[in-house]
Amino acid sequence: MVIKRTFIDGDYGQIHLRIAGPDSHKIQQPPLLCLHMSPKSGRIFARFMQQMAVDRLVVAPDYPGYGESDCPPASPAVSIEDYARGMWQVVSALKLSRVDILGYHTGSLVAAEMVHQSPDSVNRIIMIGAPVFSAEVLAQVKSYFQPVPLDTAGTRFITMWQRVLEHGGKGNTLELAAESFAENLRAGENYEWGHHAAFAYAPVFPQRVSEITQRIDVINPDDDLKLPTRAIEGWLQQGEIHERPAWGHGFLDYDTDNAVKDIRELLLLQ
Template identity: 45%
Template sequence: MPRSRKAYTDGRYGQIHYRFAGEKTDRLPLFCLHQSPKNSLEFETFLLEASRDRLTVAGDYPGYGMSDAPPSEEQASVELYAESMWKVADAMALDRIDVFGNHTGSKVAIEMAKQQPARVRGIAMVSAAILTEEERAQFADFFTPIPLDREGTRIKENWRRIVASAGPAWSLEHMDRSFLQTQMAGEAYEWGHTAAFAYNAPFTEGLEQLPHRKIILNPADDLQVCTRRAREMMTNGEIIELPDWTYGFLDVHAKEVADLLLPKLDAA
């Protein structure tokens, strides 16, 4: 079975791990940006499918997967995550790219385009967390870290959440891989959600002000309703409703996602 290749580069707080598939072609490389508290492994199936005609890359943010963590939660931010992904692009000598973010990764995608606008052609996203203050507080409360204990409360709850949100076609092996990614983040596992919630205003500003082509996939997940708020504020963007897809669709529908997304990015 094909596998992605793996490598490391240096970042602000240590090494940054990334995986990649395919080769450089006349198509722009596609950079995939993970949600919290996952890592680049969530894109493994999609990377292989999308690499049929281009280089595809997915990195681990600092503190996730096999990337070194910043010294404290205060240093963890969407800006740091975007900077770290540009470190990967530089290590691979990639001049211009398309970006594709999932949940937290959607905010990282916007920030990457803010940091180096000339190097980004198109921005694709899974969902757009455009939250009211009440919603932000509710999400922050839900994602408050669960302390470790000998009863395994955190472990049981994280597994319960994965099973509860899984789509019908997502296998137990897929769920186990998702659970592994959460566990790999250790005590930093909720830093990414905190960073994403803090990036609410810059995210909406980016949707409104960045001239880049923006494509938002809107599956049936917990951000489905708030994602639709982007329709009226986006410059040069579209929302694609996907009511039959839910969590795990990057595994289950990898080919369909590539077939849908890649031509749109190439036309950006």
């Protein structure tokens, strides 16, 4: 399946997106909007899209400031609400009516806010990681994800590389880790903006989830959000948590076949 790239106009300039899909007469399922984690881009879905798009349109945008999308201003700080509006601008520009949403970490928060902003425009939601943070843990992750200043020793890049390796799944190769590391660099000095937006939204995230009447299926890999994700179960109106201990970050690349199979099946659950 060929992935095409294009841009649409958003509030902060152009939004870059990847699109894949079959000929129109072969489309049998609703469009799937894929929302990336921070500080990555829609590239994390590229291999996944090639297989997922055999019977539906699959769209993976870059949030403003990530990948090839234009950057928002430094002030006021960009928010999950801003990202969600940007993703609805993508949906509108592509003339889509109702979509399924696949959110990954930050993307799970953006998905919840998208439903809040336009509840009748969403069919099903899958979240890869859906953290409910205590005040103590939220303070810890805020401190952990502060920008690392540039220096001649390359401390920022050493720290980034170590974190990519630390959170990667058992099937993650060094080549895949290098691809992931490169995405971190594309955001430049703004690489932690997405995390900061997510942490600002974290206190309202469970409430937003509790208001969603559509089914939400939560994939819980063995990654850095495994424990706080389990706490989302009590906030789900419909849906459940699906533990995936064999997966870590990068599973969409190193176990693409099973990831596509799993997500297809979850999207069809009643």
